[in-house]
Amino acid sequence: MTFHRAVSTGLSVWPVVAAIAAGAIVAAPAWADSCSAKSGPQRVPLVELYTSEGCDSCPPADRWLSSNFPVDATGAKSIALAFHVDYWDRLGWKDRFASPAWTERQHAASRANRASFVYTPQVLFQGKDFPEWRGQSVNARAAAAAAMPARASVALDAEARPGAIAVKASAHVPASGDRKGSALYVALADSRLVSDVKAGENAGVRLTHDHVVRALRGGFTVNGNGDADAIVTLPLPSEAGEATTLVAFVQNAQTGDVLQALELRVAAACAPPR
Numbered sequence: 001m002t003f004h005r006a007v008s009t010g011l012s013v014w015p016v017v018a019a020i021a022a023g024a025i026v027a028a029p030a031w032a033d034s035c036s037a038k039s040g041p042q043r044v045p046l047v048e049l050y051t052s053e054g055c056d057s058c059p060p061a062d063r064w065l066s067s068n069f070p071v072d073a074t075g076a077k078s079i080a081l082a083f084h085v086d087y088w089d090r091l092g093w094k095d096r097f098a099s100p101a102w103t104e105r106q107h108a109a110s111r112a113n114r115a116s117f118v119y120t121p122q123v124l125f126q127g128k129d130f131p132e133w134r135g136q137s138v139n140a141r142a143a144a145a146a147a148m149p150a151r152a153s154v155a156l157d158a159e160a161r162p163g164a165i166a167v168k169a170s171a172h173v174p175a176s177g178d179r180k181g182s183a184l185y186v187a188l189a190d191s192r193l194v195s196d197v198k199a200g201e202n203a204g205v206r207l208t209h210d211h212v213v214r215a216l217r218g219g220f221t222v223n224g225n226g227d228a229d230a231i232v233t234l235p236l237p238s239e240a241g242e243a244t245t246l247v248a249f250v251q252n253a254q255t256g257d258v259l260q261a262l263e264l265r266v267a268a269a270c271a272p273p274r
Contacts (some may be wrong), residue, residue, distance in 0.1 A: 037264040039154040045078040045145040046249050046261040047138065048124040049211075050106045053095040054088030056201035061121030061133075066210045068138050071191045071243045078142035079247055079261045080211045081189055085120060093200030096239075097193065097212050105216075112256035127256030151178050152250040152259035156186075158266060164235045165266060169248045173226040173259060181254040183219025184228035190214055190241035212241070219253060 049065050051058040062082070069080035083102035084095050106118045113129050123133040125141060157168040171184045191210040197203055214237050220230040228250070236244070249261035 035158045035264060035267060037156045037262055039150060039152075039260050039262040041150060042146055043148045043150045044261045045126050045142045046247075046251075046258045047078055047080045047130075047142070048109075048127075049080070049082045050085055050102070050118070050120055050122040050124075051082055051209075052085050052088040052098060052120050053195055053197055053202060053207055054091050054093045054200040055120045058121045059202065059205065059207055061123070062207065062209055064133065066208070069211060071210050076263075077146040078138075079249075079263050081187060081213050081247060082209060082211045083213050084209075085118075088120070088200070091200050093197055093202065096195070097209065097214075101216070102213065109256055112254065124256075126258045127251060150260045151175065152182070154184075154248050154250060154260050154262040156246055156248050156262055156264045158246055158264060161233060164233050165246070166233050167231070167246060169220075169230045169232075171222065171228045171248070171250045171260070173222050173228075173250060176226070178252070178259060179222050179224065179226050181252045182222040182228075182250055182259060183253055184222070184230055185216060185218030185220075185249050185251060186230055186232055186234070187213050187217075187247040187249075188215040188234045188236075189245045189247060190237070190243070191245075192242040193239070210243075211245075219251070222250070 049061055051061055065080055065082060069076065083105060084097040085103040085106055086095065086098035086100050087103055089095060089098060106122065109124055109127065110118050112127065115129065123130045126145060152171055152173045154171045159166045167186055169184060169186050173179050173182055189211050193209045193212055195207045197205050197207060215234045217230065217232045220228045222228045244266040246264040246266060247261065250259040251257065
């Protein structure tokens with residue numbers, strides 16, 4: 001089985017996800033010893049994979065994501081996130097990385113794309129459905145997108161907390177026409193997470209996942225001056241992967257367009273004790 005249909009009508013804003021982990025907006029910490037990153041003048045595309053351990057068509061897409069977006073790559077021209085949806089869980093295997101919030105995000109993307117159903121595996125490129133991912137080079141598309149000027153600037157600061165990461169994010173959207181409906185999001189992703197699937201369509205298969213979204217906060221609305229700010233605490237999951245990464249991006253809630261994305265690898269210097 002490959003497709004899961006869910007009829008949707010009209011357009012709606014992309015969801016503000018606050019239920020994935022405890023901790024919402026917090027008082028500002030001292031940022032003197034933080035790890036930081038700022039976006040550049042060129043666009044950095046965002047690629048999203050919607051996947052599930054319960055879907056037998058998904059492992060090839062998981063491998064595609066890992067191959068095209070290597071965890072150890074430096075200076076990447078695009079950023080990848082993997083959202084594990086939960087609608088396959090009822091078929092015999094519960095994906096521990098899945099969340100109903102990620103399912104709702106996929107439905108919101110479907111509405112923004114004026115599609116009538118969602119499916120797995122699905123790849124979105126810059127918020128748009130990218131069904132050609134199997135045969136068309138995503139790197140060529142990413143290079144073309146990266147040659148375009150960014151429509152927003154993004155900055156990230158991270159600081160260690162016991163079992164969590166305090167994040168300060170900000171964005172600026174210079175063009176007034178891009179501001180309406182745009183919002184700032186902050187995600188925490190982890191890689192090299194391994195599952196030995198015992199039931200369902202992938203029973204007996206060992207799966208390795210990269211760029212798995214473990215928490216997402218948003219959307220922090222871009223104001224009339226083109227600015228958005230967020231101070232959040234993202235708890236680290238008890239199951240540690242590798243190459244923990246923060247990703248901040250600005251996205252239009254109505255169209256799904258991604259104006260700019262930025263990632264910050266949580267290196268040892270700013271990684272908190274678990």
